[in-house]
Every structure is written in C-alpha cells, then in structure tokens.
Amino acid sequence: MSLQQSHSERSADRDAPIIEVRNLQTAFFTEKETIRAVDGISFDIRAGETVGIVGESGSGKSVTARSIMRLVDSPGHILEGSSVRYNHLEAVREYADTFGARTVDLSDLERQYDPAELVSRGEVDIVPAELGYEDASEVSLADIVAAGYVDDLGIVDEGDCVFVRYDDPDNPETITDGFVEITRLSGEAERKMRGGRIAMVFQDPLTSLNPVYTVGNQIKESLRLHQGLTGSEATQEAAELLEAVGISDARRRVNEYPHQFSGGMRQRAVIAMTLACDPDLLICDEPTTALDVTIQAQILELLEDLQRERDLSMMFITHDMGVIAEIAHRVNVMYAGQVVETADVEDLFTQPEHPYTRGLLRSIPGQQSDDRLETIEGNVPTPNAPATSCRFAPRCPEAFDACEQVNPVPVPVDDERDNHTAACLLCPKHRSAEKAVRVHQQRSARHDGGESQ
Numbered sequence: 001m002s003l004q005q006s007h008s009e010r011s012a013d014r015d016a017p018i019i020e021v022r023n024l025q026t027a028f029f030t031e032k033e034t035i036r037a038v039d040g041i042s043f044d045i046r047a048g049e050t051v052g053i054v055g056e057s058g059s060g061k062s063v064t065a066r067s068i069m070r071l072v073d074s075p076g077h078i079l080e081g082s083s084v085r086y087n088h089l090e091a092v093r094e095y096a097d098t099f100g101a102r103t104v105d106l107s108d109l110e111r112q113y114d115p116a117e118l119v120s121r122g123e124v125d126i127v128p129a130e131l132g133y134e135d136a137s138e139v140s141l142a143d144i145v146a147a148g149y150v151d152d153l154g155i156v157d158e159g160d161c162v163f164v165r166y167d168d169p170d171n172p173e174t175i176t177d178g179f180v181e182i183t184r185l186s187g188e189a190e191r192k193m194r195g196g197r198i199a200m201v202f203q204d205p206l207t208s209l210n211p212v213y214t215v216g217n218q219i220k221e222s223l224r225l226h227q228g229l230t231g232s233e234a235t236q237e238a239a240e241l242l243e244a245v246g247i248s249d250a251r252r253r254v255n256e257y258p259h260q261f262s263g264g265m266r267q268r269a270v271i272a273m274t275l276a277c278d279p280d281l282l283i284c285d286e287p288t289t290a291l292d293v294t295i296q297a298q299i300l301e302l303l304e305d306l307q308r309e310r311d312l313s314m315m316f317i318t319h320d321m322g323v324i325a326e327i328a329h330r331v332n333v334m335y336a337g338q339v340v341e342t343a344d345v346e347d348l349f350t351q352p353e354h355p356y357t358r359g360l361l362r363s364i365p366g367q368q369s370d371d372r373l374e375t376i377e378g379n380v381p382t383p384n385a386p387a388t389s390c391r392f393a394p395r396c397p398e399a400f401d402a403c404e405q406v407n408p409v410p411v412p413v414d415d416e417r418d419n420h421t422a423a424c425l426l427c428p429k430h431r432s433a434e435k436a437v438r439v440h441q442q443r444s445a446r447h448d449g450g451e452s453q
C-alpha cells in the first residue's frame with residue numbers, strides 16, 4: 001500500500017467539525033450484565049474528511065456507528081452524558097426552520113444560567129475531563145445541554161434537539177452557529193437525519209436491498225423520499241447514479257433485481273441508493289469485508305472518488321489496517337469500547353504510540369522482514385464493568401504495575417503532537433512515568449452517574 005503517495009493526494013478540508021462525538025456511552029442492559037460496548041469515546045469528523053475506526057472484533061466499532069445513526073438495538077441505550085453534535089450549518093438552519101418548536105436559543109439560556117456554577121454546585125454530575133477539558137470553568141452551557149443534563153435541571157423540554165444562536169429568531173437564515181443534538185432526536189427529526197443527512201453502508205448489501213423490488217425502483221424510492229423526485233426525472237437520475245457508481249449498461253440494469261447482481265455490484269447499488277439521499281456524512285461499516293480482494297480495491301476507489309467529487313464526510317469502519325492506510329485521513333483506534341489512539345493517518349503509521357496500535361500494525365501482511373504475520377495473542381475482553389484499569393494491559397507487552405490500577409484516558413502523546421492522543425500510561429512521553437500516571441489518575445476520576453439509563 002502506498003501510504004505516502006496516496007496521503008499527499010488527499011486534501012481534506014480542515015474546517016470546523018461537522019460532527020462532534022463527546023463522551024459517547026452506549027450500553028446493553030442484559031439480565032446477566034451491563035455491557036459497556038461504547039464507553040465514553042470522543043472524536044470529530046470534518047467536512048470532506050474520512051475518519052477511520054479500526055480495532056479487532058468486539059471493540060465497539062459497529063455500536064459506535066449505530067449510536068450515531070440511532071439504530072442501537074434493544075437492550076442497548078445511549079447513556080446520559082453522551083453527546084453527538086451535528087454542526088453542519090445548512091442542516092442546523094433547516095432543522096430550526098422545520099422544528100421551530102423543538103429549537104432552543106442558546107444565548108437566551110446563557111443569560112439565565114452560569115455553566116461553571118451549575119457544575120460547581122453539583123447540580124450537574126459532569127466530569128470536565130470526559131468532555132476533553134482540564135477544568136470545570138471550560139465547560140460551556142452548550143456542553144451541559146448537549147450531554148442531556150438539562151433534563152434533570154428542567155432547563156429545556158424533552159423534545160428539544162436544535163440549539164442555535166441567531167440575530168433574528170424569526171429567520172433561520174440568520175443563525176450563525178448551533179447544532180442538532182443527535183442523542184436527543186426522535187420522531188420526524190430523527191428520520192430526517194437518518195438517510196437524509198447521514199447514510200450508512202453495511203457489510204452485507206442485502207441488509208439494505210429488498211429482494212422483491214428492482215434496483216432502480218429502490219433508488220427511485222430514495223430519490224422520492226429525500227429529494228422529492230418522481231416519474232421520468234427519477235428514472236433518469238436512478239440510471240445516472242448507477243453509472244456514477246461504476247455500473248455499466250445502467251439503463252438496462254436499473255430494471256434488474258438484486259439477485260441478478262454480483263456481490264460487488266450489489267454494494268455499488270447500495271452506495272447509489274445512499275447517494276440518492278444526498279447525505280453530508282456516509283458511514284461505512286466494513287463495506288468490503290465480504291468481497292474478494294480485487295472487488296474490495298475497486299469499491300474503496302469508488303468511495304474515495306465519490307468523496308472527492310461530492311465533498312462527502314466519511315466514517316469508515318474496518319478491522320484492516322491496510323484498508324485504513326488506503327482510505328482514512330484520520331484514524332481512531334478502538335479497544336473494548338474505548339478510543340485508545342487518535343492521529344492523522346501518516347502519523348499513526350509512522351509513529352504509533354499505543355502498544356495496541358503497534359500490535360495491529362505488526363499484523364498487516366508484508367510488514368515483517370521475515371514475512372511472519374504477528375497477531376496479538378488473546379481476545380478483546382467484554383467490557384462488562386466500569387474500567388478501573390487499562391483494558392489492554394492483560395495482552396500488553398509493555399504493561400507495568402500501574403496499568404492494573406489506573407484507567408488511562410486520551411492524552412496528547414507529547415508536546416509537539418497535540419493532534420495525536422493515546423490512552424496509555426506511557427504517554428505523555430515527555431513526562432516522567434510517575435507524572436504521566438498521575439495525569440491519567442486525575443483525569444479518569446469517574447463520576448458514579450454512569451449507570452443511568
């Protein structure tokens with residue numbers, strides 16, 4: 001894989017994030033145990049950027065995607081304190097326009113409440129470090145609102161999900177900034193987000209395709225729902241979308257059924273269906289895992305092209321570091337429900353800091369001089385208790401005593417690379433081991449509200 005070359009070709013727009021995931025916690029409440037499948041993760045996705053999520057089976061990748069899509073199956077719940085903010089200004093304006101009764105003026109709230117005081121008075125059970133802050137004074141009212149603590153305080157109504165600042169409350173065009181809080185969505189506001197703004201491609205294309213309708217009719221249904229296109233206009237657009245995803249003879253193939261398509265062609269058809277929604281963000285959960293290597297490479301190339309052409313943001317899930325090198329600009333490495341390392345793709349591959357990441361990199365074929373594939377021994381543990389130690393420690397070649405006593409939190413790996421974090425007691429590297437451990441200890445002081453449902 002040509003990491004160096006392909007990376008320099010990419011030109012992600014480093015604007016403000018369109019999605020900010022903060023302290024996302026999704027747990028499954030079974031009779032036997034509570035599985036913290038996603039256990040307090042934070043990351044951003046910017047416009048035109050591909051963010052990779054990588055990790056072994058069971059690390060929480062799919063639950064992360066399903067949480068953002070609001071497709072978590074029962075008995076799973078997103079916990080209070082979680083926040084997924086959708087900042088895309090055009091979407092925020094559209095939401096404020098459509099759901100005026102569910103829209104809240106942030107400036108108004110800020111005049112009434114002092115966030116630092118709410119936190120210090122203990123009225124909200126919030127740990128600043130979980131939102132990425134050093135100090136309680138940095139917590140904003142928007143943070144408190146987004147994370148759902150306002151329900152207890154009675155500051156906003158249950159259905160409120162759009163939070164904005166405007167010059168003129170009667171004119172959504174004057175909204176200067178704000179967000180749609182995905183964890184608070186329900187009903188029509190939820191449906192409009194899923195499919196309309198955020199679309200998802202799954203590993204098995206047959207999850208998304210209905211066997212009894214032609215491929216063309218399914219794309220047309222998407223076009224009708226999300227773009228209001230019908231009749232010959234929709235037929236024309238459906239064929240054009242199939243062409244855009246590289247299906248030749250598209251005009252004939254729109255009339256075929258999914259079973260007449262090969263696996264790779266079906267996945268292309270699903271991608272065409274998602275494009276019919278004209279999404280801002282495309283979430284791909286192992287879209288090529290079931291395909292053979294040649295087809296896999298073609299689909300990856302297609303996704304890269306589409307992203308560039310349409311300025312899509314993408315979240316790409318895989319357990320394959322080779323695929324990450326091909327497609328991602330930024331990478332989050334997940335382990336047992338936590339993000340253990342985050343960095344730009346080049347930095348992650350050349351200077352990985354978490355022993356787990358280094359283990360994953362050693363398991364890429366062709367990375368070893370003696371051509372032997374090293375895999376990390378053992379399995380990802382099921383996160384069925386709050387983390388009180390490093391979850392990777394039992395498998396870690398570099399573990400020391402403190403790893404059994406402290407739950408590491410993401411910290412900058414060193415002074416120069418604040419864009420690169422690792423949740424490992426060996427970081428920050430410029431501190432002495434003792435001081436580094438103390439940084440994690442202080443920041444990981446957990447509140448006891450994590451059990452709420």
Ligand SMILES: Nc1ncnc2c1ncn2[C@@H]1O[C@H](COP(=O)(O)OP(=O)(O)OP(=O)(O)O)[C@@H](O)[C@H]1O
Pocket residue numbers: 028035037055056057058059060061062063064073074075076319382383
């Ligand atoms: N419906 C469910 N009920 C109970 N536990 C679940 C459910 N769905 C997922 N989990 C648990 O959540 C954890 C994370 O699962 P997830 O599917 O997100 O892993 P993944 O990283 O996507 O793995 P893979 O690479 O195998 O797809 C696992 O421990 C899994 O057992």
Ligand code: NI
Pocket residue numbers: 061062063285
């Ligand atoms: Ni998965």
